[in-house]
Amino acid sequence: MKSLQVSTTINGDAAEFLCAPDETLLDVLRNRLGLTGAKEGCGTGDCGACSVMLNGRLVCSCLVLGAEAEGAEIATIEGLAEGDVLHPLQQAFIDHAALQCGVCTPGILVAAKALLDRDPDPSDEALRYWLAGNLCRCTGYDKIIAAVQAAAAEMRGARDVA
Amino acid sequence: MRYARPATAAEAVTLLGQQAGIVRVLGGGTDLLVQMRSGMIEPDLVVDIKHIPGINEIRAEAGGFRVGAAVSGAALGDHAGVCALWPGVAEGFQLIGSTQVQGRATMAGNLCNASPAGDAVPALVAAEAVARIEGPEGARDCPVAAIPAGPGRTTLKKGEFISSILLPARPERASDAYLRFIPRTEMDIAVASCAVSLVLDSAGTITVARVALGAVAPTVVLVEAGASALVGSKAGVPALAALAAAASAACAPIDDKRGTIEFRTEVAGVLARRAAETAYARAGGRK
C-alpha cells in the first residue's frame, strides 16, 4: 500500500503527514502526530472517545480516513486549552468531578464544546442527546451534565460581560 | 487498498467502473469504515466522492430540494427549508447514530448500505424521493424505493453511484413523520419503524397517503392498504386502527435478539398509527 501525503491544519497549525490509504484519522493523530488525547474505545463510532472537529463538524476520528484530512481543519482536545489556561469546560470538569478514569473525557469535552458553540444555553435534555454518542463507564453522566451546564453558564456570563 | 478523490462525477464513474475487485464509495464513511475495521470487506479501491462539485450542497429544485449525496445529517438538520418541507425525512435521517455519526453520515450512504433497519430510508420511500445516479451511461433518476435489493445489496450497477437525492415539492397542507422503536432512547438500530407522508385538503381530509415500514422485511415495505385506510379520512380512530392492522399485516420480519416476529409485527402497527397522527398534525389537520 502506497502511503499518501496529506496536508492539513490541526488546532490552527499546519500539519503534514504520510499515511496508509486505509489508515484512520484517529490512528494518524495518535500514531503519527503524537496527539494521543483522542482515544480509541471501540473503533466503530459507538463510544465517542475519539471525537474531534473536522471542518466545524463533530465527528468520530475513527470513522474518518487520514487521507480525508487533506485541506481540512481539525480541532482536537489538545487545542482546547489556551496555553496554560484551561477552557471553562475543562475547569468545570475538574471542579465538578465530572471524570473518573478519564479515558472518555477528551471526547466528551470536544463534543460538549461543539454543542456550546452552537447553543450556549442547552437544556439538560438537549445536552444528553447531544452527548449520547459519548460513552462513560465511570461517572453515570450526571456530573458530566452538571459540569457542562456550569461551564455554559460561566461562558454565557463571560460573554455578557464582554 | 487505493484511495481516490475524484474531482468530477465522470472521473468517479471511471474509477468505480474500471477498478477490478472490491470498490467502495466513500461518502460519510460511517458504515464503510466500520466494515473495513471489522474485516467484513477489504476494498481494493475507495472512491471519496466528497470533492465532486455540488455533492455537499442542498439546492432548491422545482419546489423541492436536491440533497447532495455527501450532505451529512448535521448539515441537513441545519437546513431550515428541508426540515420544514420534509420533517419526517429529516427526523428519520437524524435518528441515525450519534451527533458524531451525524457529522458524517449521509442519506445516500444509508440507502446504499441497504440495511433493512436504515432509519433514513422509510421516510424517503414515503416521500417518493428520487435518487440521481451517475454511471457509465450518464446520469439517470431512480425512485429511492428501487435502490435496495435486500440486506446489504442494491440495484446499482458497476460504476454507478448516487450523487444526489431529490425531495419533491409538496402542496400546502402536507407533511410527514417517522417513528422507530428501540429499547433505548438513542444510539440504537430500529427494531421496527414507520414513515407516513400525508397530503390534506382544505377540510383536513387526507387526499394522499404513503406509509412505509422499516426493519420488518428485507427492504422497506410500502403499505398500500394502510395508505388506502387513511385516504378520505381525517385520521380518526377507525382509519388509524385500519392503518395499524394493515401495517402489521404487511410485516414479514425476522426473529432476532432485538425483537421477535410478534413484537415487531405489533409494534409496526402502533408506530404507523402514531406516525400518521404526527404527520396529520404537522400537515395542519385537526381532529
Next chain:
Amino acid sequence: MSLDEYSRREFKQVGTRPRRPDGVDKVTGRAMYGADASAPGMLVGRILRSPHAHARIKAIDTAAAEALAGVKAVITAADFGLPDDDFTRDVQDNCMARGKALYDGHAVAAVAAVDAATAKAALKLIRVDYETLPHVTDVDAAMAPGAPVVQEGRALENVPAGMSANVTSHCEFGHGDPAAGFARADRVIERHFTTAATHQGYIEPHACLASVSADGKADLWCCTQGHFFVRTLCSAILGMEASQLRVTASEIGGGFGGKTTVFIEPVALALSRKAGRPVKIVMSRDEVFRATGPTVSTSIEVKIGMTKDGRITAGEAHLRYSGGAFPCATVEMGGQAAFAAYDLDHVRTYGWNALTNRPKEAAYRAPGAPQAIYAVENVIDELCLDLGLDPLEVRLKNAATKGTKSSYGPTFPAIGLVATLEAAKAHPHYTAPLAEGQGRGLSCGFWFNFGGNSCVSLNVNTDGTVGVTEGNPDIGGSRASISLMAAEELGIPYERIRTIVADTASLGYNDVTDGSRVTFAVGLATIKAARAAIRLMCERAAKIWGIEADAVEWKDGAAVPAGPNAPADVARRDRRGLVRDRRPDRRPPRGQCRRRRRQLWRPSGRCRGRPRDRGDQDPALHDLSGCRQGGASRLCRGPDAGRRGAGHRLGAERGIYLWRRRAVAERGLSRLPHPGRLGPAEDRHGDPGNPQSRPSLRGARRR
C-alpha cells in the same frame, strides 16, 4: 496507637472535596493510558484468534508469516514454557492456546511487525490446522452427562466421581438442618435463575508496550489494576526473575475488575524477546469482548422457607457457575455471600464450577456474589409478596448483626446491616409516593473486605512538601484519597502533597487494586508512613532543641515543643528565612547545641557540622515507608538514623537546614498553620523567660 482502633476524630481534610490531582492531565488529553506510550524502534504486535469455539490445534505453520518482509517475530504456545502451577499455566494458556482453542477468540499465534498493515498481513499467512470439536457454552449443558469436555482432568478431589468432566470444583457452606427449617416454614418458595456472562465494558481496551533487552531485563507498560501482579504472572510465564521485569502501570481507562489479570502482556513480552525490539499490542474492542474476562455465567436454584411473621426458617441454594474454559473458584464467593446478610439457623449453599467454551472469567465487582444474591433476594421478595409482608421489615427481622454466626462460618463483628436498613427505612425516599410506572425495590447485599499487601513510601521534600509513592493503579481517584489522608496526618494542605503510582522496581509489593481495598489498605499504610515521618521529625527537633523526643509534639504541620518545654530560641532571619544573627536575649536551651544549630541553619556549602542523619535525595526524611502486610502493620524500611558515611552530608545538612527554614518562615506569620510547611515552630508555645517552659531533658510535660 493502633491503626485498627476506631476512634472518633474531627477531620480537617478527610471529608473535603478537593480537586483530583489527575484532573488537568485528563481534561487536556495529556494523561497517558495503555495505548498512549511508544518507544523507539517499536513494533506492532497483533494476535491471531481462533474462529472456533472449540478446536484441536493440530499444527500451526508460521513460515510464510515469518518470511514476510517487515515481520520481526512470530510466536505460538511453543514459545512459552510450561509453568508448574495450574494457576500460572491457566493464565498463560488463556493468553496463548496450547493444544486446543477453548473459545472463540482464543489466541493461537501472534506476530510483531514494523507496522500494523504488515502485522495484519502476516496474521493471514499463518496457517492453523484446526480439528473442530463440539462445544458447550451453557453451564447446565456443560454439567450434563455426555457434554463436550472442555478440558480433561481438571476436577479437584472434592468433585464426586461420575460427574461430567467439566465440573472442576465443589463447595458447601452453611450450618443447621435446612430440611428441619423448611418443615417449620409457613411458606417455602423455590425458584431457578440464570445469569449471563457480562463484560465489564471498560472504555479503554487492553494495551501494553513491552521491551525486553538482550541481557534479559524487561520493561512493561500496561493498563492494569495491579502491575505487581502483572509482574508476578509475566515473570512466571516468561521464566524471568521478577527483579528483571519492571512493570509500569499507565493511567487506566476503567477496569471494574477486568484488568486484574493479563491477556496480552506475556504475548508482547515474548514477541519483544524474540524480536529484540519493543512491541506494542493494543486490543480492538472486538478482541476485548471475545477474549477478555467477563463475569461468570450462572444457573442457580434458591429455596427459602419463611414463617407468616417473616422469619426465615431455612435457606438453601444450588449454585452452578462457569468461569469459561478454565477452572475458577468464583462460585465459592457466591456460596459464601448468598445468605450472608441474614441470621439463619438453617442454611446451606452448594456450589459447582463447570468449564464451558467461553473466555476465562475475570473479576467483576464482587465476583460471584451479585448473581447468588440476586437469586436469594428475588425469592425473599416473592415470599414477602406472598405473605403480605413489608420487604424491609422482613430483612430487618432476619438481618445478620454482631454475633451472628454467618452462613459461611465466621461469627460477625458489628457489620452495620441493621443500621443501614434503619437508615433506608427512615429515608424519605422509602415512603415517597410513587407515580404510575414507578416502583421501589429493596435488596441486601454482602461482600468481603480485606487489606492485602500495600507499600507506601512517603518523602518530605526539601521545601517541606510531601511526595507519596504508592503502588496501586488509581482506578477511582485513590491518589486524591491517599493525598488527603497524608495531609490529614501531617497537618499540611492537600495541595502540598503529590501522590504518584510507582512502577514495580520503585516500591515494595502491592496487591492488585481490587476488592475495594485500596483506600482502606493503602490508606492505612499512608497513615502509618505519615506518623513515622512525624515521629522522626519530632525526634530531630528534639535533638536540635536538646529536649526529649516525647517533649515534642506535631501540630498543624510542624513540630512544636510540648507546652512547658518551649525552647528559648529566636533568631532573626532575612526574607528567605536564613539566619542573619541572633538576638542576644534569646539563648538556646543548651549551650552546646548552639554551634550545631547554627551550622545546620546555614546553607550546606558553609556547613562544617556533622549531620546526624543520612539522606540522599529527600534529606529531611528519606526512605521511610509504611508497609501493611496480611493485616499486620510494620515499618517496611526506615531511615538508618545515626549512620554516617561519605556523600551523605550535603543532603542531610540541606534537609535540616530547609526544615529549619520552614520554621523560620512561619515565625513572622500568624499562628495559623502555614500551608504546606513542615518544621518546628518553636516560639509558639511557652514563654522562654519562664524557666518552667524550657525544654526539659526528662519528663517533658505534654500540653
